[in-house]
Amino acid sequence: MADPGRPAAPDGGLAGLGVSQGRAAGPMIRMAPQPALPSPRQVADPAAETAAVVKALESVTADLRQRAANAARGTGGGATREGGGAAPGGGDAAQAGGGDAAEILDALAMIADDPMLREDAEAAVRDGLDAPHALDAAFTHHRETLAALGGYLAERAADLDDLKHRAVAACLGLPMPGIPAPGHPYVLVAEDLSPADTAGLGTDVVALVTEKGGPTSHTAILARGRGLPAVVACAGITALTDGTVISVDGKTGRIGVGLTDEAVAEVRRSDREERERLANSSGPGRTADGHPVKLLLNIGSAADLRPGAEGVGLFRTEFLFLDRKREPSFEEQVAAYTEVFARAGTVVVRTLDAGTDKPLPFLGLPPEPNPALGIRGLRVDRVLPAVLDTQLDAIAEAARATGADAWVMAPMVTTPAEAAGFARRARARGLTRVGAMVEVPAAALLADRLLAEVDFLSIGTNDLSQYTFAADRQHPGLADLLDPWQPALLKLIAACADAGRAAGKPVGVCGEAAGDPRLAPVLVGLGVTSLSMAAVCVPSVREELSQHTLEECRELAALAQ
CATH class of the missing domain: 1.10.274.10 (PtsI, HPr-binding domain)
Structure with a gap:
């Protein structure tokens, strides 16, 4: 079934994939062009x-x-909303x-x-x-x-x-290409945005629209983290003239073109009211009839912690390793984990997810013909087991020092044997809540056997989509295949949730799909017990769940498959 929340573009408008909720309106400005190389010249010196x-x-x-x-x-790297509105949560x-x-x-x-x-x-x-x-x-x-x-x-x-x-x-001696700075609020339009561009957005950018990109691109992830409405894979957007007044709906993917002043004011007013309403949202996740659904945070470090959630569902520890030419020492890791544990209570720690999209120089891994199908995630342990040993030791020490409820899970688990081996090593260090990430179809199909070895599962929908549909998660032309509403993906999630229910063990979702308020009731209806997301998504997901009973969630799940 297609996503019922993504209607066609209105007359005179455009449509893409809405990847970061919220609405905004204003004049669009296209990204500054790249510099042209001059003609070659003779080198005299x-x-x-x-x-x-x-x-x-x-x-x-x-x-x-x-x-x-x-x-x-x-400072200087984030975007505030027109009118000074606060990010929800x-x-x-x-x-x-x-x-x-x-x-x-x-x-x-x-x-x-x-x-x-x-x-x-x-x-x-x-x-x-x-x-x-x-x-x-x-x-x-x-x-x-x-x-x-x-x-x-x-x-x-x-x-x-x-x-x-x-x-x-x-x-x-030219200005570096990148984000325009017109001195007034505007919608940034680009063919695509690099990580550096997206990470360095100024306060005058009220929304993002790109012609390329997908739901798990850097643009999508960082826009969600900033509370900035964003639409990707919007064909024809760069053909519009700079200064054209457009509206952006990051929930539905609709782009309105040629708005009047009154229409712009209405978009801004409704968005401001919605954000103010969500800012007052609080409490644990619940359906309308009281069924509990834990709402958790995805973080890369203590800097990403925000109030309003029930803990951390994904602590991406690889960010501690990314800019290092040498492996962080045991002491450095303990300090980083302690900082998070001391502030967050319950934390689900993902061990090092290296390889493919996160090549780490200190690992010295040789080039591979297809890195996405090679040594990545837990598979690094096959060649460098000491890296995981040190990390597990540091996590255990930080948990003891803080008394935190620290859970630990391994990325890219494929077989029950891998899950069992990871669980043995973690438990030997006193870590009692051990899990596995489900990111490949093989793990989802054997979810019951994985749960015989571990205490919980966490479904990474970004990679699970990529491997299920054989579609690169960053490929701009395959965004439709990576849509989390794809029935095949939902059936794999349902299989994991069914296995969790039978075993009496929790099964959560920590991919970008967890932060989609339209999809949240469907995931709960499938049997998912927790949703982990960017902090800005928590209030809208909480509010959406509160509008549906558990039975209604199950009905939506049945329709979506």
Whole structure:
């Protein structure tokens, strides 16, 4: 069954995938273009060209690190809403998602500061290229290397394009391409947005619309974290003229075009009232007849903690590792976990989810022909078991020191044997609540056998969609296959929930689907016991669940499948 909450575009408007709830309206402005390379010139002073290369790369690195620091502090990296509205669920929108944004920007800064990249550019100068063309050649070479690896790493090649444009602009003395700054509120429109662009949005951006992208893209995840309405995969949006007044509905994906002043005022008024209403929402998750559904947070660090939820359902520990050339020590890990445990009470910790989309230099993993189907998640333990040992030791120590209710789960579990091996090692360290993530169909199909070995399951719908439909989760042309309303995905979720009910053990959803208020009643109707999401999504999910009885949720689930 198609998503009943996604109607066709109204007459004269456009439609895409709504990926971050809320409504906004204002003049649209398209993303600034990338710099054009000038004609090649004869190199008269190779030393000067080399110095220009180094200076450009250092400029890009410094800019990204400064923006990462601003995002971590909640300044300059977030977007506030028109009219100064607060993000639902506590905390302002400028702070929401700062942890994720800072880590993404830091990771990009590491790429720009890569000695191999610099050496390639310097070698290109020695071969006779001027500085801008040497930078272009070096980034192109690294991009081709990533593209040849396939899978998610091939998609990260787009990040190198963004960094190349920034470096070339710096070398030419041009403004870095990226977010416009017109001095008034506007809707940002782009073919696509890089992580650096999305993470560095200013306070005058009231909504995002991209022609490409999917429901689990960086744009979607960071927009949700900031409480910023966003629509992706919106065909034709970049053909509109700058200054066209449009409305954006991040829930339905509708884009209204050519609005009057009165229509703009109405959109803003209704959005403001809705946010004010949700800001007053509180309490545990419940259906209309009192059936409990835990509403939890997805976080990358203590900076992402917000009030209003019932704990943390996904603590992504890999962000502690992302910008490191060496593995974080036991003491560093204990300190990071303690900071979260001391403030959050119940925390579900995901052990290191490395590989594919999160290549970590310190692991030294060799290139793979298809990284998405290779050594990633728990499979890293096959080649480097000491990494998991240290992490489990640190989690256990932090739990003892704080007295927190610490649960631990492994990513990319595929077989009952893997689940059993992980459970033994975790329990040997005193961690009594041990689980497995369901991210591949094999795990969902054997959910009952996994639950014979572990205490709970957490369904990662982002990867489960990718592997179920053989559709890359970042591919702009396959967004419809990654829609969480796809019946095949819902049937796999139902199978896990049925296994949990039979075993008397909890089964939650921690993928981006958990934060969709329209889908939440369906997931509860399937038998899911908890939903973990970005903080900004909690109030609307809470309110939506409160409007349906458990029986009504079950009826919706039956219709959706």
